[in-house]
Amino acid sequence: MxxxxxxxxxxxxxxxxxxTLSELLGFDATSLVAFIVFGAVVTIVVTVLATIGGLGTxxxxxxxxDLQMRQGPNRVGPFGILQFLADGVKMxxxxxxxxxxxxxxxxNISPLLCLLGVFASLAVVPFSSGFTxxxxxxxxxxxxxxxxxxxxxxFLGGYSSNSKWSMLGGMRGASQIISYEIPVTLSIxxxxxxxxxxxxxxxxxAQGGLPHQWLIFHNPFTFIAFFVLFIGSLAEANRAxxxxxxxxxxxxxxxxxxxxxxKFAFFALAEYIEVFVLxxxxxxxxxxxxxxxxxxxxxxxxxxxxxxxPMLAKNIGQLLQLGAFFTxxxxxxxxxxxxxxxxxxxxxxxxxxxxxxxxxPIALFNLVGVAVWMYAFDGQSFFALIAKMGAxxxxxx
Amino acid sequence: xxxxxxxxISALLTLGGAFMVVASKNLVHACVFLLASLFGVAxxxxxxxxxxxxxxxxxxxxxxxxxxxxxxxxxxxxSQDLSNKYGLNKIPGMGSVRTYIAGGLSALVISLVVLxxxxxxxxxxxxxxxxxxxxxxEKIGTMLLTDHILAFEISSILLLGALIGAAVISRPRKG
Numbered sequence: 001m002x003x004x005x006x007x008x009x010x011x012x013x014x015x016x017x018x019x020t021l022s023e024l025l026g027f028d029a030t031s032l033v034a035f036i037v038f039g040a041v042v043t044i045v046v047t048v049l050a051t052i053g054g055l056g057t058x059x060x061x062x063x064x065x066d067l068q069m070r071q072g073p074n075r076v077g078p079f080g081i082l083q084f085l086a087d088g089v090k091m092x093x094x095x096x097x098x099x100x101x102x103x104x105x106x107x108n109i110s111p112l113l114c115l116l117g118v119f120a121s122l123a124v125v126p127f128s129s130g131f132t133x134x135x136x137x138x139x140x141x142x143x144x145x146x147x148x149x150x151x152x153x154x155f156l157g158g159y160s161s162n163s164k165w166s167m168l169g170g171m172r173g174a175s176q177i178i179s180y181e182i183p184v185t186l187s188i189x190x191x192x193x194x195x196x197x198x199x200x201x202x203x204x205x206a207q208g209g210l211p212h213q214w215l216i217f218h219n220p221f222t223f224i225a226f227f228v229l230f231i232g233s234l235a236e237a238n239r240a241x242x243x244x245x246x247x248x249x250x251x252x253x254x255x256x257x258x259x260x261x262x263k264f265a266f267f268a269l270a271e272y273i274e275v276f277v278l279x280x281x282x283x284x285x286x287x288x289x290x291x292x293x294x295x296x297x298x299x300x301x302x303x304x305x306x307x308x309x310p311m312l313a314k315n316i317g318q319l320l321q322l323g324a325f326f327t328x329x330x331x332x333x334x335x336x337x338x339x340x341x342x343x344x345x346x347x348x349x350x351x352x353x354x355x356x357x358x359x360x361p362i363a364l365f366n367l368v369g370v371a372v373w374m375y376a377f378d379g380q381s382f383f384a385l386i387a388k389m390g391a392x393x394x395x396x397x
Numbered sequence: 398x399x400x401x402x403x404x405x406i407s408a409l410l411t412l413g414g415a416f417m418v419v420a421s422k423n424l425v426h427a428c429v430f431l432l433a434s435l436f437g438v439a440x441x442x443x444x445x446x447x448x449x450x451x452x453x454x455x456x457x458x459x460x461x462x463x464x465x466x467x468x469x470x471x472x473x474x475x476s477q478d479l480s481n482k483y484g485l486n487k488i489p490g491m492g493s494v495r496t497y498i499a500g501g502l503s504a505l506v507i508s509l510v511v512l513x514x515x516x517x518x519x520x521x522x523x524x525x526x527x528x529x530x531x532x533x534x535e536k537i538g539t540m541l542l543t544d545h546i547l548a549f550e551i552s553s554i555l556l557l558g559a560l561i562g563a564a565v566i567s568r569p570r571k572g
Contacts, residue, residue, distance in 0.1 A: 031399060105426060137532040138452035145455025148464065152432065155467055159425065171471065178464055198534055 004041045005034045007130030007318075011311055038133075045122055045133060049273050054084035056272035056333070063334070064341045087265075094261035099162055102258065106160035110153045111259065111266035117149030118270045118277065125280050126200040128290045128321035129297065130314075135201040140188060143200075143281065144181070147236070150274060151177035154238070154245060154255050157267065161258035169254030172348065173245035177236055179355045184232035186363035187225040190370045191215050191285045194222065194379070200281075204289035209297070209324075216286040218381040221369035226286040228363050230332075233278040235355070237271060240340035244348055279332035280325065287328050290321035297321040400444055407440025419496070424470050432463045449534045 008014050014033070021029035058073065058081060065072030073080035098107055124139035126132045136142055151174055158170015192198060194215060195206045207214050216226045235242040246254030256267045283289055291297060299317025303310045346354065377385060414434025418427045435458040442451035512519075541549045 035399075103423075103425070106429065109429070136448070136452075137534055138448050141449075141452035141456055145452060145460050148456070148460030149432075151460075152429075152464060152467070155464065156425075156429065159467075159471065171468075174464055174468060178461070181460070 003134045004131055005037050008037055046119060049122055052276055053269045053272040058084045060337050063337045067341045091262050091265040097260045099258050101162040103160040106156045110157035110160060111263045113153030114150050114270035115266050117146050118273045120146040121277050124200055125277055126204055126284050126289055127325050128318045130318050135199055137199050139199045141198060144185060158255035163258050165251040166255050166257045169245040169251050173255055180232045180235040183228050183359035183363040186367050187229040190222055190225040190367050193370050193374060194218060200284050203285050204291060207288045207291055209291040209293035212383040214288040219373045221366045221373060225366045228359055229282055233282060237274045237278055239275060239336055241343040241346050242351060244351060247345060275336055276333060280329040283328035283332060290325040292320045292324045404444045407437045407444060411437030428463060428466050432459060435459055447533055449537050
């Protein structure tokens with residue numbers, strides 16, 4: 001199990017710190033330093049992702065404004081980019097109202113459950129080969145498990161506020177999330193079958209930096225599986241055209257109608273971070289994740305050609321990998337927002353029909369198709385087969 | 398050090414959650430505490446090095462079972478007043494003095510029996526380190542598809558039957 005600590009422990013400074021602390025404290029300080037480093041990295045990841053969530057609200061407004069030929073927020077900071085901080089200050093200063101008939105305990109913990117599920121899923125998101133918090137062997141299942149806490153949070157939020165709108169929103173949210181988990185899991189399994197492992201590290205390492213080495217172009221079935229996964233992710237994160245739990249034209253604001261101030265902000269933040277996590281997962285499984293073209297990510301080329309220090313070269317490679325991952329994830333994020341402001345909302349029964357009559361059978365046959373492909377073509381990708389055929393045809397001349 | 402910390406946290410979560418499940422009068426609250434307890438059990442599996450089991454515990458129980466329980470409670474509807482017109486407790490909490498006494502006694506009896514069975518093992522056991530952590534995913538996968546293929550297939554047919562049965566029951570009847 002390698003975590004972010006094992007990457008940092010390669011540096012010389014880390015060893016020196018461990019040695020000094022061990023001498024100073026009189027016991028082996030390896031675990032203590034590992035714990036502190038891990039805590040620091042967790043803090044960084046949570047802060048960065050919370051900022052991305054906050055900027056997500058800004059991006060949503062700005063992009064929707066672009067699509068509708070408006071200006072969008074443009075008063076706070078350059079291009080209005082600090083709007084989310086102003087919103088945060090406003091949210092903190094709002095009065096915290098709990099409805100009189102509400103279930104106080106559940107009303108207070110449901111926003112926290114939403115955030116808990118999202119932040120717990122950050123532990124296995126592969127930002128780069130060294131900068132993954134923990135490269136769990138069962139990372140994919142773990143992510144599916146903790147992501148469903150968000151559904152419980154939404155459901156309890158709707159139940160506890162003792163309002164019919166909230167209740168309907170919460171029930172819609174719960175049924176939608178458990179339904180769409182099935183096609184999403186089946187499409188993820190299609191990738192798992194090819195990779196032969198349940199960790200995000202293994203899934204990304206099985207792909208290459210260039211598009212023809214990505215799993216989405218591995219065979220026709222994975223191509224479909226990616227789109228099923230993406231549609232299902234939209235529904236799991238309650239994004240339009242599947243934002244029925246908060247359908248503002250029918251349910252006021254759905255499950256968070258009664259929430260005020262920071263509790264409301266927690267729901268919004270959880271949603272935006274979850275969208276980022278799901279985009280990251282889709283890119284890690286199907287779009288090559290953190291892989292940089294021409295193996296630049298390992299940094300070996302910098303130390304060989306440019307004569308840099310091996311550790312420095314490795315760090316540059318890691319930065320390139322981070323760049324590749326965030327570029328792919330944020331591009332998908334843009335597509336998610338773009339879809340929201342383009343497509344109208346589905347009706348509830350259409351939503352269920354789409355899930356159970358179309359996506360689930362498609363995902364199921366995809367899984368079988370991928371297994372057959374792996375058996376028939378010995379696990380080679382479509383492009384590898386074409387290259388082989390080309391080589392064979394060339395050999396006759 | 399890290400292992401024992403994780404164990405203490407998971408054990409506290411499991412026991413505390415389980416206690417609160419029986420102590421709480423509100424069924425939905427009990428469900429939420431059950432979620433905490435199931436998380437603790439997943440943590441216990443993780444302490445024992447059963448990573449696959451821990452993750453599956455999260456997916457199946459935390460993700461599926463608790464949500465379905467909440468859904469079922471929601472569909473039955475609830476009542477706001479806890480006592481009926483005679484002033485009797487309509488929904489008695491599961492954690493009354495009687496249930497605690499009965500539960501405690503049965504736990505005592507069961508633990509005595511289990512200890513009697515395990516006595517030889519405990520006496521002869523050497524206190525040692527846990528073996529080095531190795532992933533269990535591949536081993537479980539291989540075992541399921543070789544040695545235990547019959548049980549695996551039978552349970553999947555059972556699940557398929559349950560699925561079809563649920564679809565048949567919930568289908569609106571014609572006429």
